[in-house]
Amino acid sequence: MSSSSESLSTAFEKATYDKVALHLIPFLFICYILAYLDRVNVGFAKLQMCSDLGFSDTAYGTGAGIFFIGYLLFEVPSNIILSKVGARIWIARIMITWGVIASMQLFVSSEPIFYLLRFFLGVAEAGFFPGIILYLTTWFPSEYRARMVAWFMTAVAIAGVAGGPVSGVILETMDGVGSLQGWQWLFILEGVPSALMGLCVLFYLDNTPDDAVWLSAPERELLTKRLADDELRTASEGRPAYTVRDAFGMPEVWMLSALYFSIVMGLYGISFWLPQIIRESITADESLIGWISIIPWLSAAVVMVINGVHSDLTGERRWHIAFSCLIGSAAFALSAMPFAGGWYGIAALSVATAGIMSALSCFWSLPPSILAGSAAAAGIAIINSFGNIAGYVSPEMAGIIRDATGGRMSPVLALFSASLLLAALLTLLVSRGEGRNRSPQH
Known part of the structure; x- marks a missing residue:
């Protein structure tokens, strides 16, 4: 009888979390696809914009x-504002403003205007990704988080899969329509959907399980109890409830920031330069470039989910991150070799992309375990924002290196390889002493 009751309880819990995941993850997935696409579609715009406006690689x-x-x-x-006002209002605000600013990039006519609009796009989007990571912790206990984050983050890969062909077709078919260039239409047609999706957020997202009318009372009770049990387990492991100020002074936060920085160097190397690499090594056809760019991102979408699920099943994080970074580093190094051009280079970059995304799918299961309460919002944001400085450093250094070496890509790929190697070493250092059978919060 006891065994039967336990079996029913387990089945009910699984059904409840499946229901929550089905309700939240696809919707957030679409939101992140739009966010990431608006962030990196400048890589495709470059194929026309730089020659039209006379911009250098730097x-x-x-x-x-x-x-x-x-x-x-x-x-x-x-x-921090999101943690106070709730995800529904703040995520909607973020998406509407970034969609408007992303569309306004059609007015780029000089380097200062380009820099200004890109800067304000960053201001508008700030808080979206770490806000979603924080939001998921209000629904899922630790043992579910890596796979939920992995599914959510496949949006980055799917943005590459879907965004590549769409961007290529827009550049080729809309060029000259309505007296606008293809790259201007690219910003409009990929920016407006984000603003419209922001309006949908206001009607779809619930801040907490208690607000979810689509859940039954027993389901809401289960979610609340499991989250409370998870916090008690964290507290029993001796983690104090840090304040926001404490978050800025924690060495672990800055170590994780450095680790994330190293991974992101490679991520934006792929995101901002893949179309250019394909143009220089395979074809100049813009539509075909879009279709070829699917290959690395589709590979990453499959591998990162497998890695995240396996990490949850085993409770192991350290080597799932470190080994992924090592694979990515080796693949970048291979792609930099003289013999690895053309399709061989794309194959190597596909492995590198899969390594990067696999590392990221497990990485975000770590930071929520460091901080509790209001400090969690600050800690996650610190790691994400300072780690994302690599998003500035990566394309900046790549542009400088290419201008200094006559447009060569090999030194740039070697830089990304070194960055991922550093990420692997930092992973082993920051997670030293972690047990294999721990839950995702460790």
Whole structure:
């Protein structure tokens, strides 16, 4: 009888979390696809914009990366506001403003305007990703989080899968329509949906399980109890409830920031430069470039989910992150070799992308375990915002290196390889002493 009751309880819990995941993850997934696409579609716009406006690779790298300066400055306050007013209102505000500013990039006519609009796009989007990570912790206990984050973060890969062909087609078919260039239409047609989705957030998202009318009373009770039990388990492991100020002074927060920085160097290397790499090594056809760019991102979408699920099942985080970074580092190094051009290079970059995304799918299961209460919002935002400085450094350094070496990509790929190698070493250092059978919060 006891065994039967336990079996029913387990089945009810699984059904409840499946229901929550089905309600939240696809919707947040679409939101993140739009966010990431608006952030990195400048990589496709570059194929026309830089020649139209006379921008150098360094100017492009600066504009692509300056997004993250605005992101850095407003990430922490944005995430703290979200923790106070709730995800529904604040995520809607973020999406509407970034959609408007993303569309306004059609007015780029000089380097200063390019830099200004990219900066304000970063300001507008600040708080979205870490806010969602924080939001998921109000619904899912630790043992579910890596797989939920992995599914959510596949949006980055799917943005590459869907965004590549769409961007390529827009550039090719809309060029000259209505006296606008293809790259201007690209910003309009990929920016407006974000603002419209922001309006949908106001009617769809619930701040907490207690607000969810689509859940039954027993389901809400289960979610609340499991989250409370998770907090008690965290407290029993000796983690104090840090304040927001404490978060800024914690060495672990800055170590994780450095680790995230190293991974993100490679992520935005792929995001901002993949179309250019394909143009220089395979084809100049813009529509075909979009279709070829699917390959690395589709590979990453599959591998990162497998890695996240396996990490949850085993309770192991350290080597799931470190090994992924090592694989990515080796693949970048291979892609930098003289013989690894063309399709061989795309194959190597596909492995590198899969390594990067697999590491990220497990990485975000770690920070929520460091801080509790209001400090969690600040801690996650600190790690994400300072780690994302790499989003500025990566395209900036790549542009400078290419201008200094006559447009060579090999030194840039070697830089990304070194960054991921450092990420692997930092993972082993910051997670030293972690047990294999621990839950995701460790």
